[in-house]
Amino acid sequence: MDFEKTGVPGLDEIFKGGIRKNSSIIVKGGPGTGKTILALQFIVEGAKRGQPGLFISAEEELDDFRLYAKSLGIDLEKYEKQKLIFLVKQPVTLKRLISISVPLELIRSKKVKRVVLDSLTLFKYGVENELGYRKEVLDLINNLREVLFLATAEETNNNLDDLECAAEDYLFDGIVRLTKVRDANVFERALYVSKMRGQDHLINIFPFIIKKNGIEVYPKEIPFTLVKKGFRK
Ligand SMILES: Nc1ncnc2c1ncn2[C@@H]1O[C@H](COP(=O)(O)OP(=O)(O)OP(=O)(O)O)[C@@H](O)[C@H]1O
Numbered sequence: 450m451d452f453e454k455t456g457v458p459g460l461d462e463i464f465k466g467g468i469r470k471n472s473s474i475i476v477k478g479g480p481g482t483g484k485t486i487l488a489l490q491f492i493v494e495g496a497k498r499g500q501p502g503l504f505i506s507a508e509e510e511l512d513d514f515r516l517y518a519k520s521l522g523i524d525l526e527k528y529e530k531q532k533l534i535f536l537v538k539q540p541v542t543l544k545r546l547i548s549i550s551v552p553l554e555l556i557r558s559k560k561v562k563r564v565v566l567d568s569l570t571l572f573k574y575g576v577e578n579e580l581g582y583r584k585e586v587l588d589l590i591n592n593l594r595e596v597l598f599l600a601t602a603e604e605t606n607n608n609l610d611d612l613e614c615a616a617e618d619y620l621f622d623g624i625v626r627l628t629k630v631r632d633a634n635v636f637e638r639a640l641y642v643s644k645m646r647g648q649d650h651l652i653n654i655f656p657f658i659i660k661k662n663g664i665e666v667y668p669k670e671i672p673f674t675l676v677k678k679g680f681r682k
């Protein structure tokens with residue numbers, strides 16, 4: 450099967466090679482769990498492979514975002530000049546919170562192959578009810594069937610044993626959950642793939658770290674081995 454690489458070292462091993470072409474993935478987690486960084490690595494991976502990418506930021510100003518990427522060693526402006534990455538700020542005002550509009554025309558004209566929406570959560574507030582939200586998200590996914598689509602979303606409850614599933618969990622093809630696990634006073638970042646339609650994947654929880662150049666997942670380790678082995682130095 451034709452797999453696409455996520456750009457996150459170790460994550461493609463959990464997906465047993467990568468993710469299916471044209472699939473839709475949602476990355477969920479609490480604040481500061483690494484959602485935006487993962488999304489950034491995903492879009493840069495496409496650019497490195499010559500696949501133009503569109504990054505839609507719902508809440509962060511683009512200049513702040515460029516600086517954030519730079520702090521992780523990613524020169525977004527270089528890719529923007531090469532027309533390999535397009536950054537768009539989703540204009541959100543109280544009056545215009547109703548629909549998740551993606552610039553489909555830009556996607557077509559620039560032959561965009563990867564799209565990120567960071568994050569989906571804001572749009573929950575723009576619709577009247579759960580049904581309206583579900584329809585919006587489904588339309589969004591269907592509109593982006595020709596590209597590899599990754600959205601991030603906030604997880605309201607970060608306790609892995611007590612997760613509540615939200616409407617979007619049923620609509621995306623795949624879900625990656627980012628969290629932290631705790632052993633006494635020690636926290637460790639951990640991740641798992643809770644579903645990926647149409648392909649086999651590892652189902653366990655794996656530790657990861659955020660280094661100065663982004664996320665690295667350790668698919669051969671179990672949580673807390675990183676602390677013991679000194680990986681986190
Ligand atoms: N240069 C860096 N080196 C190491 N860790 C970093 C670095 N930059 C950020 N981090 C870690 O990454 C976390 C933020 O990651 P990210 O912005 O991807 O989170 P997020 O899940 O998008 O959060 P939010 O929901 O608030 O947007 C920080 O809280 C910090 O722990």
Ligand SMILES: [Mg+2]
Nearest residue numbers: 484485486567
């Ligand atoms: Mg973020």
